[in-house]
Amino acid sequence: MINNIPQSKAILSVVDLTKNFGDLHVLKGISNTFYEGEVVSIIGPSGSGKSTLIRCLNHIEEPTSGQIIFEGVEITNPSTDINAVRRDMGMVFQNFGLFPHLTALENIMLAPRKVKKQSRDEAKNKALKLLERVGLSDKAENYPEQLSGGQQQRVAIARSLAMQPKVLLFDEPTSALDPEMVREVLDVMMGLAKDGMTMIVVSHEINFIRQASSRVLVLVDGEIIEDGPSEQVIESPSHPRTKEFLGKLL
Amino acid sequence: MDELNIRDLPRIFFNMEIMEGQWSLLFSGLWVTLEIAVVSIVLSTFFGLLVALMRIGNNKLLNALLIAYLEFCRATPIIVALIVVYFGLPFLNVTFSPFASAVIVIVFIHAAYIGEAFRAGILAISKTQTEAARSLGMSRLQTLIYILIPQAFRLVLPSLANQWTGIIKDTAICTILAITELLKAAQIISTWKANPTPLVMSTLLYLIILIPLTVITMQLEKRRGLKK
Ligand SMILES: Nc1ncnc2c1ncn2[C@@H]1O[C@H](COP(=O)(O)OP(=O)(O)OP(=O)(O)O)[C@@H](O)[C@H]1O
Ligand SMILES: [Mg+2]
Numbered sequence A: 001m002i003n004n005i006p007q008s009k010a011i012l013s014v015v016d017l018t019k020n021f022g023d024l025h026v027l028k029g030i031s032n033t034f035y036e037g038e039v040v041s042i043i044g045p046s047g048s049g050k051s052t053l054i055r056c057l058n059h060i061e062e063p064t065s066g067q068i069i070f071e072g073v074e075i076t077n078p079s080t081d082i083n084a085v086r087r088d089m090g091m092v093f094q095n096f097g098l099f100p101h102l103t104a105l106e107n108i109m110l111a112p113r114k115v116k117k118q119s120r121d122e123a124k125n126k127a128l129k130l131l132e133r134v135g136l137s138d139k140a141e142n143y144p145e146q147l148s149g150g151q152q153q154r155v156a157i158a159r160s161l162a163m164q165p166k167v168l169l170f171d172e173p174t175s176a177l178d179p180e181m182v183r184e185v186l187d188v189m190m191g192l193a194k195d196g197m198t199m200i201v202v203s204h205e206i207n208f209i210r211q212a213s214s215r216v217l218v219l220v221d222g223e224i225i226e227d228g229p230s231e232q233v234i235e236s237p238s239h240p241r242t243k244e245f246l247g248k249l250l
Numbered sequence B: 001m002d003e004l005n006i007r008d009l010p011r012i013f014f015n016m017e018i019m020e021g022q023w024s025l026l027f028s029g030l031w032v033t034l035e036i037a038v039v040s041i042v043l044s045t046f047f048g049l050l051v052a053l054m055r056i057g058n059n060k061l062l063n064a065l066l067i068a069y070l071e072f073c074r075a076t077p078i079i080v081a082l083i084v085v086y087f088g089l090p091f092l093n094v095t096f097s098p099f100a101s102a103v104i105v106i107v108f109i110h111a112a113y114i115g116e117a118f119r120a121g122i123l124a125i126s127k128t129q130t131e132a133a134r135s136l137g138m139s140r141l142q143t144l145i146y147i148l149i150p151q152a153f154r155l156v157l158p159s160l161a162n163q164w165t166g167i168i169k170d171t172a173i174c175t176i177l178a179i180t181e182l183l184k185a186a187q188i189i190s191t192w193k194a195n196p197t198p199l200v201m202s203t204l205l206y207l208i209i210l211i212p213l214t215v216i217t218m219q220l221e222k223r224r225g226l227k228k
Helices: A050-057 A082-087 A104-114 A120-133 A149-161 A179-194 A206-212 A230-235 A240-249 B006-013 B023-056 B060-075 B078-092 B098-123 B127-135 B140-176 B182-193 B197-227
Strands: A010-021 A024-035 A039-043 A065-070 A089-092 A167-171 A198-202 A215-220 A223-229
Touching: A010 A050, A010 A198, A024 A050, A024 A198, A024 A223, A039 A050, A039 A206, A050 A167, A050 A198, A082 A089, A082 B127, A089 A149, A089 B127, A104 A120, A104 A149, A104 B140, A120 A149, A149 A167, A149 A179, A179 A198, A179 A206, A206 A230, A215 A230, A215 A240, A223 A230, A223 A240, B006 B197, B023 B060, B023 B098, B023 B140, B023 B182, B023 B197, B060 B098, B078 B098, B078 B140, B098 B140, B127 B140, B140 B182, B140 B197, B182 B197
Parallel strands: A039 A198, A039 A215, A089 A167, A167 A198
Antiparallel strands: A010 A024, A010 A065, A215 A223
């Protein structure tokens, strides 16, 4: 395990979060606290609400009730400037979400330039360094459609990093990838974990969970049924639903 | 009347002697046509985009108004709209120059169609694009300007080019106004010389402008077909 420091500063708290889509109760009162430097994996069966939960955290999905507090700011409060909050919270999507009309470099530079008002040169220098960090220096001028899935996802990670977020959210970042490309993305993510980045990751990649994740949340039917150190949850789960689910996974 | 002989056709329809000294009038007509077309294309594209943005804003009242507007434009022959604006509005003491009347009517009608094209284009963009932009801290407006509109433009370029072709063709409605655009110039010369050659020449000029545009449109459509 790379880091195991739950007693550091709380960075993101969720209090009694619920989310309904019409009559469908997807999240049924989620409470949890995420700490600086933690890498938390969220696992659970399909339809259990993992995506909904992670999308509520940066308010891409509007919660039905409950509170989300990020660095002391209640982002569920309507008067909060959500754009300012999102600057410090990166998100990586299952389907990459790169902007197809921009090159890899431009994808990374756009938000720092327009949101953080960085100069072109400053944004470009930082973007080039980030591309190097994800191993894609030679792809700066390529458009997304000219990149493989794994390369696109690495650019997407670099794009999130360009805003220097305090938390990175991932929603199944490798599940849309061909098997041979999963490794290159996980390597980047593990590198981030090693560098102390706070990460909340919806993923069933057991190797990532074992090697990089400090804590695992098990989400079933909109409720967290298990929350503990990765090793413990994976090797000796206490809840029968967790056992059943892991049985299918391993 | 003499018997018509097929060998007379060139003399009737392609009589270059008739055109001698008349080209400058024809070309100044072409220039007016191009002016009306360019101004109308720019403005109706701009207002079309605006209409599309208002449509996707999902305000119920605004949407109802815009749908009524679209239906009105679909059902109204453009020449009727022009007659109302140019000959009707002066009764309300609202008077526009022929040039302005033509532009107003063309833009009013075509902005509705272009708005529909843009709306379809924006709605065709994956939701993840907006989510990715917003999750980077970009505002709604920034997302529109830097992410959605550039992509929508690419998606709708073929139908946009189609609309632009339609606008150039619709400039011919100006013949009913006191303005000498291409078709009117041809008509004037034709009447004066009692020969249809000028009309044929104006047709050729329309084709010279429009064929490249329709070819480009076709190629854009083909390219998009390949990509999808
Ligand atoms: N926008 C929406 N409108 C209505 N229902 C939705 C919406 N988004 C998600 N749902 C429903 O909410 C439930 C939870 O979905 P969610 O995507 O959060 O699950 P998940 O755990 O991420 O599943 P998966 O592992 O398949 O990605 C599902 O039943 C889904 O159909
Ligand atoms: Mg999901």
